[in-house]
Amino acid sequence: MEYEKQKIDAGIGKKGMPKPLHEMSEKERMERAARIRIGSEIIAYAEGFMRKEGFAQMLPVLLSPITDPLWPDPAAGIYKRLEVDIYGTTVRTMHSMIVHKLVGTSLLMDRFFVVSPNIRLEKPERAATGRHLFEFSQMDFEAQGYSAADIRSLIERMLHGLVEHVGKVMDEEFSEIGAEAPKFGIPFKVYERAELEKEYGVDWEEELPKHISEPAWIVDLPREFYDYEDPKTHKWDNFDLYLPKRGELVTGALREFEYDKMLSKMESAGVKKELYSLLLELAKEGRIKQSAGAGIGMERLIAWITDAPHVGDVQVFPKVPGIVYDL
Ligand code: ASN
Numbered sequence: 001m002e003y004e005k006q007k008i009d010a011g012i013g014k015k016g017m018p019k020p021l022h023e024m025s026e027k028e029r030m031e032r033a034a035r036i037r038i039g040s041e042i043i044a045y046a047e048g049f050m051r052k053e054g055f056a057q058m059l060p061v062l063l064s065p066i067t068d069p070l071w072p073d074p075a076a077g078i079y080k081r082l083e084v085d086i087y088g089t090t091v092r093t094m095h096s097m098i099v100h101k102l103v104g105t106s107l108l109m110d111r112f113f114v115v116s117p118n119i120r121l122e123k124p125e126r127a128a129t130g131r132h133l134f135e136f137s138q139m140d141f142e143a144q145g146y147s148a149a150d151i152r153s154l155i156e157r158m159l160h161g162l163v164e165h166v167g168k169v170m171d172e173e174f175s176e177i178g179a180e181a182p183k184f185g186i187p188f189k190v191y192e193r194a195e196l197e198k199e200y201g202v203d204w205e206e207e208l209p210k211h212i213s214e215p216a217w218i219v220d221l222p223r224e225f226y227d228y229e230d231p232k233t234h235k236w237d238n239f240d241l242y243l244p245k246r247g248e249l250v251t252g253a254l255r256e257f258e259y260d261k262m263l264s265k266m267e268s269a270g271v272k273k274e275l276y277s278l279l280l281e282l283a284k285e286g287r288i289k290q291s292a293g294a295g296i297g298m299e300r301l302i303a304w305i306t307d308a309p310h311v312g313d314v315q316v317f318p319k320v321p322g323i324v325y326d327l
Pocket of ligand 1: 095096138141251252253296
């Protein structure tokens, strides 16, 4: 079936969009294959790194009554939420395993990670951003007793080691796509969100990537109930990592764990608290312990390192918002 016919009419042309395998030229297939091989090495390196840091790998959860509300979040662009009834219970396709991470680190083990497939039905007009997908995977991890700064430093070390490693072992693949692994120093620069708003206005997310030449942290971002907000200063102890030209790669934070704070944030954001009753109950009983964690968008990471025009170019079967391919 022609995917052109299936796409939602949002002014999205085929031009510049990742193609399905059967419509690609020999050269395009060679480039896709090189990116997939580099991606495979990137995933293996990142998983190995996390294990060495003492994180246990768990396998992903895909359906659950509880998932990430993705609200309030200035970057949210979901046009539809998927729910289905199974065994008499409504479950949702995974937006992110954030609540699973909070409960898992509180009740089972101090540190774990998961390469987690997430389904987020982004608005079709996001096809053209080159950085949105309706199915993607993030390396999502959480740790007891870590601060937000500890998590940022872990990510810096991982990315630094990662680019050095793939630059060395994936020589041939990089020359096939005519790219080089990015170079940068660590630690990354840290920007306050309020500073960026002053400099670039409310659209700083769009502007910042045009003005940086190395990855940079942005801290203090008002968003979902699970990120920690200082009750006195109202500063949020959370962060995003932004890439030059490409924008957000990572989000993470120190977490809320107290019942009253979570509840009042849900109420003021209009998030349905009934959907989070298990988490609230555990918090009320004092069984949620404070953790910190983050998620790294794997397709975005691979697309950056392999200089791919669109994040869908690093998926064997692209999942571009608004375009439903046969596979
Ligand atoms: N994984 C993110 C985090 O750990 C949350 C998300 O994906 N919305 O903060």
